[in-house]
Amino acid sequence: MSTELATTRMFFREAVRRAVEEEMARDPRIFVLGQDVGSFGGSYREFDGLFAIFGPERMRDTPVAEAATIGIAAGAAAAGFRPLAVITYMDFLMLGFDALINYAAKLRYKTAGALTAPMVVKTTAGAQGQGVAHSQCIEAWLMSVPGLKVVAPSTPADAYGLMKSALRSDGPVVYIDHKRLFPTPGNVPVEPAIVPFGQAAIRREGTDVSVVCHGYMVRVALEAADLLAGEGLSCEVIDLRSLAPMDVETLAASVERTGRLFTLEEGQVTCGVGVEVATRIFARIGNRPWSRLGALPAPVSSNPVLEAACIPDPARSAAAIRALVRP
Structure with a gap:
């Protein structure tokens, strides 16, 4: 059943x-x-x-x-x-x-x-x-x-x-x-259902790198994973869902399996979500290769060309992941 x-x-x-x-x-x-x-x-x-x-x-x-x-x-x-x-x-x-x-x-x-x-x-x-x-x-x-x-x-x-x-x-x-x-x-x-705080979700299973993200960047990460799959690179995409409290157990277990961490966010990387994710994971399992991507250190323009240049997209995300896994 x-x-x-x-x-x-x-x-x-x-x-x-x-x-x-x-x-x-x-x-x-x-x-x-x-x-x-x-x-x-x-x-x-x-x-x-x-x-x-x-x-x-x-x-x-x-x-x-x-x-x-x-x-x-x-x-x-x-x-x-x-x-x-x-x-x-x-x-x-x-x-x-x-x-x-x-x-x-x-x-x-x-x-x-x-x-x-x-x-x-x-x-x-x-x-x-x-x-x-x-x-x-x-x-x-x-x-x-x-x-x-x-x-x-x-x-x-x-x-x-x-x-x-x-x-x-x-x-x-x-x-x-x-x-x-x-x-x-x-x-x-269809039936009423809650999503508890403090539980991340694995949106795509993979073996080569753990990609941790949240919000709209989950869609960007999944598109980047599709691009890289064609090259034989397997990304595990994890959606934080809950930033505080954070599901460090799921994140750490994933990075321990894949051996690498990539954090993706639309905010600034300086003192950003990715820094906190990496710090908590590495405190639990020890350091692993890690890279991060976020918005450029500049205000987001209303000009569509400049806005697109500032915010991570699937192609730039895929390039950064590729550089981490295949330096």
């Missing part, structure tokens, strides 16, 4: 919407606040139809005021609600860092566990023609904050499952999606 779950096909943005609708119906303490989340249905249509179901009390439009949005969410969470604060561009998440980092992430510690901040901040990262202040990936900044969970889905199934986990978490959680992923389709379980 097959144990595979029945699935249905949907877009990434639809998977986000489904998770939010199910969790709001399950828990009346959940409400959404942010720019355009009400009758408009979200900047990327990821909340389409929820205003008609839950009304303005639970789908609350806010001004362009990210610091206030996160501050209100943190206060509401401390008071017993479970807010989902939506920050359209990750670049402007930093306006709310005081409330997120100095209050929400530390609340449990400040009160000896008497208070928590069960809030989710959903924010959209990555480059897609919108220029220097709307294209950044700063998840590595967030990974260093004690008390903060950070997740980044790459598939509709994980967009669904990780959002459900986030809305059930005692938080705070930063849920990072990517502009280029919203219109991508995929299979999502």
